[in-house]
Amino acid sequence: MTKRIAIISEHASPLGSFGGTDSGGQNVYVGQTAKQLAALGYSVDVFTRRDAPDLPEAVLWHNGVRIIHVPAGPAAPVPKEQLLPHMKAFTRFMVAFIRREQIRREQQDGGYHLVHANFWMSAQVASQIKQYTGIPFVVTFHALGKVRRRHQGEADGFPDDRFAIEEQVVQQADGLIAECPQDRDDLIQLYGADARKIHIVPCGVDLSEFWPIPxxxxxxxxxxxxxxxxxxxxxxxxxxxxxxxxxxxxxxxxxxxxxxxxxxxxxxxxxxxxxxxxxxxxxxxxxxxxxxxxxxxxxxxxxxxxxxxxxxxxxxxxxxxxxxxxxxxxxxxxxxxxxxxxxxxxxxxxxxxxxxxxxxxxxxxxxxxxxxxxxxxxxxxxxxxxxxxxxxxxxxxFTWAKVASALAGIYESVLSTGLSATAETTINDLAQIEARFDASILAMRQARRLVSADILAVSRQISDCFNRGGKVLVCGNGGSAAESQHFAAELVGRFCSHHRTGLPVMALTADVALLTAWANDVGYSDIFARQVYTFAQPDDLLLVISTSGRSPNLVQAVAAAKACNVRTVGLLGGSGGDLLPLVDQAICVPSPDPQRIQEVQLLALHLICEWVEADLERSDPPALPRSQEEATPLHPRKVASSAASLPASQSS
Structure with a gap:
């Protein structure tokens, strides 16, 4: 099912000209996020005020994106500082429009799954729509009234009502999108926002629109x-x-x-x-x-x-x-x-x-x-x-594709939370499971667009490492520790190919005696670095797995690998954390949800195994019969003494 998103941007239309008093970054933000969300499979309607008499009610702007011109106030330019009195008309139109869509599409949710408000007046409209229809909303403020007043003083032309409206919206919104860490801090310190509802998603740039010209x-x-x-x-x-x-x-x-x-x-x-x-x-x-x-x-x-x-x-x-x-x-x-x-x-x-x-x-x-x-x-x-x-x-x-992927992750999180909260009266347990499937499928689709090239690059580096006679050291914490041993087992054992020798992969998470002793005697932050210094050789490669990229013991492991002249690869998630700028090559899953990150990371590890085995088959001579295989190994390699002890089955 295609999910429908209503974006509200009362004064900043994607059709506006850049550089005017009321035309700037918000126009670009709204237009670019709408286009990129449509590319991810959403159906998007952008609601903006009708500021010229010749504008039609609806314009198909891009594939999957409509611009809806709302009759609120005169069909002429009005400074945004003077738009608040027209927001009641804006709300009335949107509620009526949603109900028309409901009848036309014969849906029970008003036609839209979620509203994304941009600016404080749009957020007020979204809040009222939620009261009438129950549709959840998230808001990107783009600017906060209390911050503006602090800097502009009497030159600030917005009414004082703005402060109370923003405070109310902050409490009622299902998600708050901060564009930078300072924005997040201001929401918490000036508005008492619940930090759990805040997600930092920056703006972006379209690399097909901006590139260096001589x-x-x-x-x-x-x-x-x-x-x-x-x-x-x-x-x-x-x-x-x-x-x-x-x-x-x-x-x-x-x-x-x-x-x-x-x-x-x-x-x-x-x-x-x-x-x-x-x-x-x-x-x-x-x-x-x-x-x-x-x-x-x-x-x-x-x-x-x-x-x-x-x-x-x-x-x-x-x-x-x-x-x-x-x-x-x-x-x-x-x-x-x-x-x-x-x-x-x-x-x-x-x-x-x-x-x-x-x-x-x-x-x-x-x-x-x-x-x-x-x-x-x-x-x-x-x-x-x-x-x-x-x-x-x-x-x-900072690309718009990454921005839209992050926003989509927030949308799905809000929608799945809303489904869970009202499950007893509106949906059954099967629908909840389907919603999680939808979130996982979306994460996979986003990853396919954004990290496929990185997966191929990492696969080639690992294959090159084996061809040089090197081994792969792999480590992570918690679920990532399990994935480290899983990855080692697939390559030391076999993944798809039934006629190859084992490949030297050492999971640094497997030696429980060493891990507990060194963590107890020295410190947990050094458990992987110690093993890297002990086992790593210049032809080797270190793979670190983390959903957050912030684990100190992985940061130290990468530093140790650098000191040993060993290449480093990170299988990361979200923003990539501290590890992203440190590793030589990264696969960074574009999702804020650790569960979705782990699901994509597991697929990435399987794709790497599959590609490495296929690469071996492309370069290997024909397999010998079993009786000769023991006497004449096809690929003599270094053996990793602490590699995972058991091969993983295809069902692992």
Whole structure:
């Protein structure tokens, strides 16, 4: 059964233009998550306010994604600070729409399985829909009212009602999605949120939309001089984004005879017009006062299809907001291979690695921004290194496919919890089991899309290890310890092939006497590292298995393997934890649920066994009769003395 998701984003439509006062990261977030969720098999409707008279009620935007334009308030642009009075009409329309869908589809759940609200007013609507229909909801706030008021004071145009609404929503939501660790802390400390309901899921970037373009080509496309120093600032034109800090930094650079041009992208119109975008007028006045009016290019609003040229044309991307719930533009810049200098706040300090992909600076500190830009220009090798590292960093951790997979895991967790809580009155035990099957199948589908290439890479590394005459050391804790011995048993014994010699795999979890003695006498964190130092040889490979990636004894085992010049592979889950950046190759299961992670990890181990055996068959000579096999081994190899003692049967 295809599950239907209703996404609410009252002011930020996926069809909106990027860079306006009320158009920015949320528009991108909603559109990208909707498309990626549809790719995972969900049916998605995005409900957003109708802000133009010619917009139809429903638009098929992408395969599996509709945009539903809600008549709430005038069919014209309205600042989001003034939208709260129109939310009752928004709710009425959605409830009626859901009931129409219920009749049309002849379903008892109102047509939608879950609502994902974006922003506090959308969350209020979702909360009321839950009261009317019982449909559970999760919320991504994107910005919290109490944080905004702390930084903007009287300039904050939202009503005080926002605080009470957010507090109520935090208690009523079935799941809270924080975009970074600071967002999570604010929800707990300022709103009393239940930490068990909070899931950290960052924003992402579309690598098919943003990639490095040769700098000379990008500048020629935009009409920028090829040899000039160019710094980019791109985003919404509002005071809290701190563009004035960047202007002051550029002025300082030019006074140091580091002549630099600042390109500013954003605004309400394609031509930078202070009448249409007052913030541009304020910034132009500041640039003139600083004497750098001729060194600053305001280019106005630009379509997303050309933003990669701006990111690629720049030497450095600078973003210095006072606060930032997440911030998508640093990810887009890094995806294009451009280092980022950003404020050490909110999501930026989560995505930018200080001293690796750019630098973090204090907000409103132009001198620090200037010094960091100057250093990079004076050290071009560091500038180039940061750019390469930035691109790899984003591709590894911050893609929309990974974001959607994490969201889908949260949806399934919320839905399975809701089913369990109401099972006595709404479903039978069989339906509960089917829901778990659905969650497991979804996890498998996500893993197939995201980690198949990693499984193949690991299989090849293990096969190469055996071909070099090396052995595989494998370890983990708890259920992962059992999987370590399972994996060793399959390869020391046999998996599918009935006519091969044993392969040298040593489970470091198998020697109970050693484990208990060393843990008692020295410490549990050293039990695997001790064995790695004892048994590992340079041609060997260490495989660590963990659902969280945070086990200290596995971290120490990897460190020991590095010291022994042994390659390391991690079979991990979730974010990958501490182990992800340490291992040479990783298979990271994209799920927040340990049970789902273990299920996919078991499949991954079986696929590795199957591929390794097939690789042996491709390179082996024909099998000899049993009588000759003992006298002439097909593949003499090193024997691992502590390998799992018994082969696993096919039913294990």
């Amino acid at each position: 700098k000379r080509q990008a500048r020629a496309t935009l009409g920028l001089p090829a040899a000039e120093r160019v710094v980019l600032q791109l985003g919404r034109m509002v005071p809290r984004k701190g563009v004035d800090t960047v202007l002051e930094a550029i002025a300082l650079l030019n006074r140091q005879r580091l002549s630099t041009r600042l390109v500013v992208v954003g605004g309400e119109s394609a031509v930078p017009d202070p009448q249409v975008t007052p913030e541009i007028g304020r910034l132009q006045a500041i640039a003139a006062d600083l004497g750098i009016g001729d060194r600053v290019s305001f280019v106005g609003q630009r379509g997303r299809e050309v933003l990669k040229y701006f990111y690629s044309a720049a030497d450095v991307f600078v973003t210095t907001p006072w606060y930032e719930p997440f911030g998508i533009t640093p990810l887009e810049a890094m995806a294009c291979g451009t280092p980022v200098i950003g404020s050490n706040v909110g999501g930026i300090k989560f995505t930018v690695r200080d001293g690796e992909t750019g630098y973090l600076v204090a907000p409103k500190n132009a001198r620090e921004v200037c010094d960091r830009i100057a250093f990079l220009y004076q050290n071009p090798s560091v500038l180039n290194l940061f750019g390469r590292q930035a691109q790899r960093h984003v591709a590894r951790r």
